[in-house]
Amino acid sequence: MIVHTPHPNLPPPSTSVGIIGWIRKNLFSSPLNSVLTLCALYIIFKYVPPMIRWTLLDANWAGSTRDACTNDGACWVFIKVRFHQFMFGFYPASEYWRVILAFGLIGALIAYLLIERTPKKSWVAAFTIFVYPIIAFFLFYGGLGLPVVETYKWGGLMLTLILATIGMFFALPFGIILALGRRSSMPIPKALSVVFIELWRGVPLITVLFMSSVMLPLFMPEELRIDKLARALIGISLFQSAYMAEVIRGGLQALPKGQMEAADALGLSYRQAMSLIILPQALKTVIPGIVNTFIELFKDTTLVLIIGLMDLLSIVQSAFADPKWLGFSVEGYVFAGLLYWIFCFSMSQYSQRLERKLHTGHKR
Amino acid sequence: MNESTAKRTLTNEDLAIEVKGMHKWYGEFHVLKDINLTIKRGERIIICGPSGCGKSTLIRCLNRLEVHQKGEIWVDGIELNDDLKHIEKIRKDIGMVFQQFNLFPHLTVLENCCLAPIWVLKQPRRQAEAAAMRYLERVKIPDQADKYPGQLSGGQQQRVAIARSLCMNPNIMLFDEPTSALDPEMIKEVLDVMVDLANEGMTMLCVTHEMGFAKTVADRVIFMDSGEIIEENDPESFFSNPQSDRTKLFLSQIL
Numbered sequence: 377m378i379v380h381t382p383h384p385n386l387p388p389p390s391t392s393v394g395i396i397g398w399i400r401k402n403l404f405s406s407p408l409n410s411v412l413t414l415c416a417l418y419i420i421f422k423y424v425p426p427m428i429r430w431t432l433l434d435a436n437w438a439g440s441t442r443d444a445c446t447n448d449g450a451c452w453v454f455i456k457v458r459f460h461q462f463m464f465g466f467y468p469a470s471e472y473w474r475v476i477l478a479f480g481l482i483g484a485l486i487a488y489l490l491i492e493r494t495p496k497k498s499w500v501a502a503f504t505i506f507v508y509p510i511i512a513f514f515l516f517y518g519g520l521g522l523p524v525v526e527t528y529k530w531g532g533l534m535l536t537l538i539l540a541t542i543g544m545f546f547a548l549p550f551g552i553i554l555a556l557g558r559r560s561s562m563p564i565p566k567a568l569s570v571v572f573i574e575l576w577r578g579v580p581l582i583t584v585l586f587m588s589s590v591m592l593p594l595f596m597p598e599e600l601r602i603d604k605l606a607r608a609l610i611g612i613s614l615f616q617s618a619y620m621a622e623v624i625r626g627g628l629q630a631l632p633k634g635q636m637e638a639a640d641a642l643g644l645s646y647r648q649a650m651s652l653i654i655l656p657q658a659l660k661t662v663i664p665g666i667v668n669t670f671i672e673l674f675k676d677t678t679l680v681l682i683i684g685l686m687d688l689l690s691i692v693q694s695a696f697a698d699p700k701w702l703g704f705s706v707e708g709y710v711f712a713g714l715l716y717w718i719f720c721f722s723m724s725q726y727s728q729r730l731e732r733k734l735h736t737g738h739k740r
Numbered sequence: 741m742n743e744s745t746a747k748r749t750l751t752n753e754d755l756a757i758e759v760k761g762m763h764k765w766y767g768e769f770h771v772l773k774d775i776n777l778t779i780k781r782g783e784r785i786i787i788c789g790p791s792g793c794g795k796s797t798l799i800r801c802l803n804r805l806e807v808h809q810k811g812e813i814w815v816d817g818i819e820l821n822d823d824l825k826h827i828e829k830i831r832k833d834i835g836m837v838f839q840q841f842n843l844f845p846h847l848t849v850l851e852n853c854c855l856a857p858i859w860v861l862k863q864p865r866r867q868a869e870a871a872a873m874r875y876l877e878r879v880k881i882p883d884q885a886d887k888y889p890g891q892l893s894g895g896q897q898q899r900v901a902i903a904r905s906l907c908m909n910p911n912i913m914l915f916d917e918p919t920s921a922l923d924p925e926m927i928k929e930v931l932d933v934m935v936d937l938a939n940e941g942m943t944m945l946c947v948t949h950e951m952g953f954a955k956t957v958a959d960r961v962i963f964m965d966s967g968e969i970i971e972e973n974d975p976e977s978f979f980s981n982p983q984s985d986r987t988k989l990f991l992s993q994i995l
Binding site: 632634635637638640641642643644645648652653656657660734736 | 803804805828831832834835836838840842843844845846855856859860888890904905908
């Protein structure tokens with residue numbers, strides 16, 4: 377007869393934990409990995425210090441003309457001199473406060489909504505969705521006593537952010553409606569959704585923007601002039617909502633059929649089942665895809681330069697043509713790239729936090 | 741209790757479910773053929789049969805998870821047809837427990853239980869939560885109320901699923917192989933809950949292979965094969981004296 381004696385829990389061997397354990401496991405686990413680690417270290421030591429020297433240590437910060445740039449490094453004076461234009465385009469300087477106020481307000485509202493356990497969230501959300509756009513319109517465009525600033529004067533980061541936020545604001549709900557339509561059993565909504573999605577997904581965004589700014593006015597009656605920026609916005613929103621629809625449909629597809637059946641069996645209506653059971657889960661699984669589309673949208677706004685809108689990238693590029701500042705395109709691109717990266721990276725970080733927060737254990 | 745119901749003359753109010761000449765096809769495939777079934781209030785019915793015989797489809801037709809193409813289904817005196825109002829009423833009246841539990845993984849156990857009472861029955865949240873806690877106590881897991889389904893064992897999840905159905909105060913409960921996806925040591929905890937429910941006089945239709953359970957609680961056992969009801973009898977006669985060869989073969993394979 378075998379008698380079982382319980383075995384005590386022992387600590388793991390010292391080589392598998394701690395710093396040494398980590399280095400062994402992650403950097404030198406095999407001969408090939410060791411070689412790769414050494415190569416990577418060589419590349420880092422060879423290229424990173426010169427980059428830091430150029431961008432920071434040897435860079436020129438002071439002054440207001442190109443003559444101030446005497447060091448070997450980057451000439452950030454160029455960015456400094458042009459900074460207001462890069463931010464606001466040709467928006468009149470006396471009205472900058474309106475733009476800052478509008479962005480500050482939406483920033484505060486979004487922060488309020490993202491911070492956990494703040495009271496009366498639904499009211500603030502409703503305000504953000506229904507009231508804020510009206511306030512923002514009057515702040516940006518004018519009216520109600522504020523001088524009107526025509527949209528062709530808008531530009532720089534301000535225009536990029538306006539295009540991106542409004543694009544996202546419409547792409548997500550349209551995308552949800554299209555995805556549900558495509559999965560619907562009713563033939564007409566289904567056909568309409570399929571045609572819409574395939575049509576918009578099948579053409580390049582450049583074509584869409586070009587059509588909206590050049591072709592559309594030819595067919596429209598004279599008196600029905602829609603603003604160029606508004607046309608670009610409609611184009612971007614519809615284009616991205618087609619992509620968004622397919623991302624969301626992927627999430628809907630991934631849900632087990634039993635979820636809808638359980639909702640049905642409990643007597644929930646279609647709308648309740650969708651909003652309480654299906655969409656929260658489907659959207660959660662496709663957060664990476666949604667954020668991917670958002671990031672894509674954010675960067676795609678640079679394409680509006682072909683229809684003559686001065687977004688951040690195109691205004692930076694146009695500054696290269698200034699005879700006083702020839703030859704500083706690297707600084708301009710690095711600056712623009714950094715700004716795009718900051719916004720895209722923040723979105724990606726937020727999405728990862730959201731995923732962790734919504735994680736509720738393994739599905740069965 | 742069952743006999744006293746039988747002694748009275750059968751009025752419409754005593755009938756929980758009535759199925760008359762019901763047929764169903766999946767495309768070309770004839771899944772259910774001429775089903776006739778009468779279930780009185782408080783009756784406990786076990787449906788068994790080989791896999792693919794249509795037993796799950798039959799009970800799924802009763803709350804319109806599947807649509808029948810021919811014949812009639814009456815639940816609590818309401819005909820089940822394309823009328824959405826009827827479907828809505830019937831679904832409020834019938835609770836269903838699935839093989840795969842189908843709990844909502846993004847909601848806590850308590851939220852799973854309260855959801856339908858709040859949104860469908862329009863109960864105030866506090867009342868719904870109090871009722872949900874009572875039912876969770878009945879299935880013996882009130883301490884898990886704030887956990888998510890993914891944190892529970894299969895047996896616990898299935899008991900939550902039963903509690904969730906009970907929160908809607910149904911008159912009839914449908915069980916679609918409730919223990920088939922469970923590890924052996926968890927089957928008993930779920931069956932115990934179901935036995936309690938049966939003893940309280942709930943009208944139950946249960947598709948199951950648990951013959952021990954069938955013997956203890958069933959008023960009638962229905963045996964189905966290839967879309968037809970082959971045999972219908974009280975459990976004792978069903979198990980000791982099966983009539984058809986098909987039933988005998990089935991029983992010899994599972995017992």
